[in-house]
Amino acid sequence: xxxxxxxxxxxxxxxxxxxxxxxxxxxxxxxxxxxxxxxxxxxxxxxxxxxxxxxxxxxxxxxxxxxxxxxxxxxxxxxxxxxxxxxxxxxxxxxxxxxxxxxxxxxxxxxxxxxxxxxxxxxxxxxxxxxxxxxxxxxxxxxxxxxxxxxxxxxxxxxxxxxxxxxxxxxxxxxxxxxxxxxxxxxxxxxxxxxxxxxxxxxxxxxxxxxxxxxxxxxxxxxxxxxxxxxxxxxxxxxxxxxxxxxxxxxxxxxxxxxxxxxxxxxxxxxxxxxxxxxxxxxxxxxxxxxxxxxxxxxxxxxxxxxxxxxx
Amino acid sequence: xxxxxxxxxxxxxxxxxxxxxxxxxxxxxxxxxxxxxxxxxxxxxxxxxxxxxxxxxxxxxxxxxxxxxxxxxxxxxxxxxxxxxxxxxxxxxxxxxxxxxxxxxxxxxxxxxxxxxxxxxxxxxxxxxxxxxxxxxxxxxxxxxxxxxxxxxxxxxxxxxxxxxxxxxxxxxxxxxxxxxxxxxxxxxxxxxxxxxxxxxxxxxxxxxxxxxxxxxxxxxxxxxxxxxxxxxxxxxxxxxxxxxxxxxxxxxxxxxxxxxxxxxxxxxxxxxxxxxxxxxxxxxxxxxxxxxxxxxxxxxxxxxxxxxxxxxxxxxxxxxxxxxxxxxxxxxxxxxxxxxxxxxx
Numbered sequence: 130x131x132x133x134x135x136x137x138x139x140x141x142x143x144x145x146x147x148x149x150x151x152x153x154x155x156x157x158x159x160x161x162x163x164x165x166x167x168x169x170x171x172x173x174x175x176x177x178x179x180x181x182x183x184x185x186x187x188x189x190x191x192x193x194x195x196x197x198x199x200x201x202x203x204x205x206x207x208x209x210x211x212x213x214x215x216x217x218x219x220x221x222x223x224x225x226x227x228x229x230x231x232x233x234x235x236x237x238x239x240x241x242x243x244x245x246x247x248x249x250x251x252x253x254x255x256x257x258x259x260x261x262x263x264x265x266x267x268x269x270x271x272x273x274x275x276x277x278x279x280x281x282x283x284x285x286x287x288x289x290x291x292x293x294x295x296x297x298x299x300x301x302x303x304x305x306x307x308x309x310x311x312x313x314x315x316x317x318x319x320x321x322x323x324x325x326x327x328x329x330x331x332x333x334x335x336x337x338x339x340x341x342x343x344x345x346x347x348x349x350x351x352x353x354x355x356x357x358x359x360x361x362x363x364x365x366x367x368x369x370x371x372x373x374x375x376x377x378x379x380x381x382x383x384x385x386x387x388x389x390x391x392x393x394x395x396x397x398x399x400x401x402x403x404x405x406x407x408x409x410x411x412x413x414x415x416x417x418x419x420x421x422x423x424x425x426x427x428x429x430x431x432x433x434x435x436x437x438x439x440x441x
Numbered sequence: 442x443x444x445x446x447x448x449x450x451x452x453x454x455x456x457x458x459x460x461x462x463x464x465x466x467x468x469x470x471x472x473x474x475x476x477x478x479x480x481x482x483x484x485x486x487x488x489x490x491x492x493x494x495x496x497x498x499x500x501x502x503x504x505x506x507x508x509x510x511x512x513x514x515x516x517x518x519x520x521x522x523x524x525x526x527x528x529x530x531x532x533x534x535x536x537x538x539x540x541x542x543x544x545x546x547x548x549x550x551x552x553x554x555x556x557x558x559x560x561x562x563x564x565x566x567x568x569x570x571x572x573x574x575x576x577x578x579x580x581x582x583x584x585x586x587x588x589x590x591x592x593x594x595x596x597x598x599x600x601x602x603x604x605x606x607x608x609x610x611x612x613x614x615x616x617x618x619x620x621x622x623x624x625x626x627x628x629x630x631x632x633x634x635x636x637x638x639x640x641x642x643x644x645x646x647x648x649x650x651x652x653x654x655x656x657x658x659x660x661x662x663x664x665x666x667x668x669x670x671x672x673x674x675x676x677x678x679x680x681x682x683x684x685x686x687x688x689x690x691x692x693x694x695x696x697x698x699x700x701x702x703x704x705x706x707x708x709x710x711x712x713x714x715x716x717x718x719x720x721x722x723x724x725x726x727x728x729x730x731x732x733x734x735x736x737x738x739x740x741x742x743x744x745x746x747x748x749x750x751x752x753x754x755x756x757x758x759x760x761x762x763x764x765x766x767x768x769x770x771x772x773x774x775x776x777x778x779x780x781x782x783x784x785x786x787x
């Protein structure tokens with residue numbers, strides 16, 4: 130198992146290298162001269178040349194990429210063109226916010242989807258209501274849901290502060306209080322999606338013979354549902370959780386924007402609109418790494434959930 | 442309980458006028474229609490019939506599990522003598538009391554040993570679970586009991602089997618494990634729903650031998666559901682033949698197989714290939730013409746009449762036969778059984 134994980138991580142390296150190369154060259158081709166971009170349309174040729182020299186934009190693209198990779202290995206991802214801040218610093222500031230938002234949301238969405246769709250009584254009486262809630266979660270856009278929540282909990286009821294985020298240093302209570310609405314907003318879609326995947330699998334599992342055998346042993350409906358059906362129906366949700374978490378390392382742009390949270394999503398969007406090439410590249414690399422790592426974690430979780438599945 | 446069908450005799454189970462009706466999108470389906478039978482303590486009753494004859498549904502009804510796969514209305518009386526000596530009507534038990542019957546009083550093994558075990562749990566945990574559900578015992582004692590059961594099932598390396606997952610076992614081993622699960626609480630009745638159908642013939646013989654051995658040891662009764670008449674003859678004391686949800690013949694195995702009274706039983710027996718009775722050149726094995734009727738469109742009168750060579754217009758297709766005695770402990774549901782037995786029927 131350990132050797133397998135190491136091997137998987139090693140094979141992930143070329144993937145990361147290839148995708149950063151692709152990102153690097155496509156960004157340089159699409160954005161054109163960074164110096165022209167940074168100085169604006171009226172810049173003098175001398176100023177552009179000076180800037181090119183300063184950042185090395187006049188070197189061949191391959192040389193630039195090589196230099197970027199060499200620096201990246203030392204933890205230096207360059208400086209932001211717009212803020213002059215260290216990119217590594219900017220990213221390490223954003224990541225905890227995004228990861229925390231992602232973890233809470235996916236955890237809430239997955240556990241709610243699994244538990245609500247397993248409870249026997251709910252399955253009999255509330256299937257219609259759960260399906261409706263799933264559809265609402267999937268179809269209602271995040272920004273609308275976020276704004277509605279602000280309207281309900283901040284404006285009408287006055288229970289929660291509307292302006293998003295507070296760091297842990299402000300106190301855990303303050304931090305978590307401001308986490309509630311973003312987490313609810315982001316988890317709504319995933320709750321719907323996980324539910325649909327889980328319900329379909331659960332329906333199949335419930336038809337399998339060992340469920341009837343479990344009932345014939347005299348086990349209660351709850352025990353049969355949670356102990357025998359759930360572990361067999363949960364696999365597709367694990368895959369989906371892995372994919373979703375990987376994608377969300379790039380940030381939940383809309384949710385972060387609505388609640389003004391300093392996460393990677395907002396960093397990424399402002400970098401794209403500001404043609405801030407080093408930041409775009411760094412966040413891109415982060416997403417690729419996130420997807421690979423999360424898929425690996427999902428595969429490991431798979432082998433724990435189902436002993437029939439083994440790394441080969 | 443004064444009129445109890447099992448008071449004062451040696452019956453373990455007495456089923457009276459059992460009917461199971463499923464509501465399906467295509468209309469109501471009468472899967473089991475007015476079936477009555479007894480199972481004596483320690484005996485083996487073979488329930489014989491083709492697929493769709495209602496034999497599995499009737500057996501599931503004994504555990505209150507006939508209605509699980511859909512909306513079902515279950516009528517009739519299923520008197521069961523409990524281990525403690527008192528009796529109950531399975532059809533009128535609360536969900537909680539039913540769970541005390543399942544696995545504890547009546548246990549069941551199924552056709553597909555491949556899918557009968559939960560793939561995510563070890564053999565040990567699936568046996569221990571059945572034990573701890575019905576008996577107050579320590580985990581260590583339950584494990585010891587599980588090991589003993591596996592040993593009793595003739596599993597070569599019980600300790601290794603305990604920590605195995607189902608996918609690591611062969612079909613025959615899995616069925617042995619299933620039997621161990623079923624026997625874990627020493628039920629007084631084992632319902633075996635085609636337990637050897639999915640197995641190789643050699644393994645089949647081993648499992649049958651195992652069931653017989655266990656029965657001798659524990660004295661439990663077995664309801665053996667099968668479409669295989671040879672198997673029924675081998676294992677059972679009595680046989681009961683079902684067709685289209687109704688019981689058409691029952692009696693001691695030797696009697697039913699030697700002197701079948703119902704034309705359906707007769708033709709079923711003739712459609713069996715026999716060793717040591719070579720066929721004449723050109724002689725074909727007899728097949729029953731037609732198909733088992735759909736439960737949605739059951740033929741009027743005797744349900745077998747469209748396929749029966751003794752059918753008489755205006756009689757068999759209009760009047761449903763009642764079950765009548767045709768010998769000691771032998772009963773048949775056929776309007777013309779007397780004529781047929783006397784050889785007067787064409």
